[in-house]
Amino acid sequence: MSPLHALSEWLFSAHMLQHELLMLVAAPLLVIGRPLAMWLWAFPAVARMRIGAATRSRWIKRPWRFLSLPIVAWTLHAAALWCWHAPRFFETALARPGIHTLQHTSFLGSALLFWWTVFGRASEGHGAANAHAMLSLFTTMVHTGALGALLTLAPGVWYPSCMETTRALGFDPLQDQQLGGLVMWVPGGLAYLIGGLVVGARWLMRRAPPRVGVGMPREG
Template identity: 70%
Template sequence: MAYFSVRAMNNPLRCLLACAALCASAEVKAHVLSAAERSAPPVLRWTFEPWVVALLIVSLALYVAGYRRLRARSKRGREIRARQLGAFVLGWLMLVAALDSPLDALSAALFSAHMVQHELMMIVAAPLLVLSRPLAVWLWAFPPAARHRIAAAVRTPALRGLWRTLCAPAVAWMLHAAALWAWHMPRLFEAALASSAIHTLQHASFLLSALLFWWVVFGEGTRRDQSGYAMLSLFTTMVHTGALGALLTLAPGLWYPAYIEPTSVLGFDPLQDQQLGGLVMWVPGGLAYLIAALATGARWLMHRAPATLMPNALPAHRDSNS
């Protein structure tokens, strides 16, 4: 493990090989301990999906490697980069909590736990990861030659055009809204509960659409001075996610019958569990979008204030000299 933490972060290829070895050994260990795990309460187990753990480890290793190279390259901007590193680590930990902690196993038995898992990914981990600016930092983890090849590849007209399209405020908003509403339709949600592949697709669409949505708010929106669009996106998302949460909370019957048996085994009422899950989406979720919208509005007003006041100050200055 020490070899991985010290040497692998300096070489992306070594990082990938070490990560693969780690996942393989952990998978063997999981098979060895399967008998003991079966005797434990199923909802309290830590889950382990090798490919999920591999992606998490590689992403962290590449970010730390890129951060170290950027820090060694220049002393300017170290405070900003340190804050970005903190945002990445915190967002990364939120993904671990959502995807690999006992919360993941509990989400198979309780709808409310499933909603907490989704909210952790979409309104906590995703904005933190966007604020950490991972794409540029990951790029610096590679040697100069590989870095230039990757940069040249992503600058092709096709990829740049696709990226501009996806980062259009209306497109990012619609993709995120579509993922939320479509996957909470009873047929699709129950299909995700019954199939691990569909469940993976559900989580991937939630996380990727959320990353794109928050990138427009905190990334592209900031650079292109589109704070007005960002505020509109945040407020309207707060409204439609709140509406979905209200529908779940106030529904007279169960939307997802697959939860009846596992929820009852744990001693919870399935309808009350659904209502609690709806409240999780309705109240904490809506509050997160509201806070982000207010922060975006405050940033927008502060950036516009000097430009608004300066024309009024210049005539007074000229009058005093005349």
């Protein structure tokens, strides 16, 4: 519905920006906001109880416990990024709307799992969860930056189907690809860095000893 969506059908760089907004803006905001808890109140009380009981069943808890493991979420997110940006799969997604929808769904779904391990599990305050979150953010920043660098520094166009539409708007296809790579490389890497700083600051503040103030007894 947005102008960006329409422009993404013509420019590769706009398409890459759309992907980054899905994974680096929409996904973490959904994890932090936890809208499912609010949406649940739209149902009658009986329905809420049944839905709550269903989410506590082993058929849901066991798969969720596995998918929300940091290494599993990290791997799924990395696989979605690298596989869908491979020229063969990216071109197929552009040519077929159903596969294109699947591509965006996998980006958002894997990003939700990834950011849950960062802001969901880490919010429990456990040191291991915060350490895993920071490690996931750092390694993801490295490998997504590498993918962005490959797109930026590539000597030729990776996705030939984008060339015709890009030229129709008066842009050079290779420069458009380089701009798309920079979107993933620089702003994308910065988003993971900011996430790491937020997790690290929250972790340090929770580990810091309480200050002695008015009304607080001094030890000894």
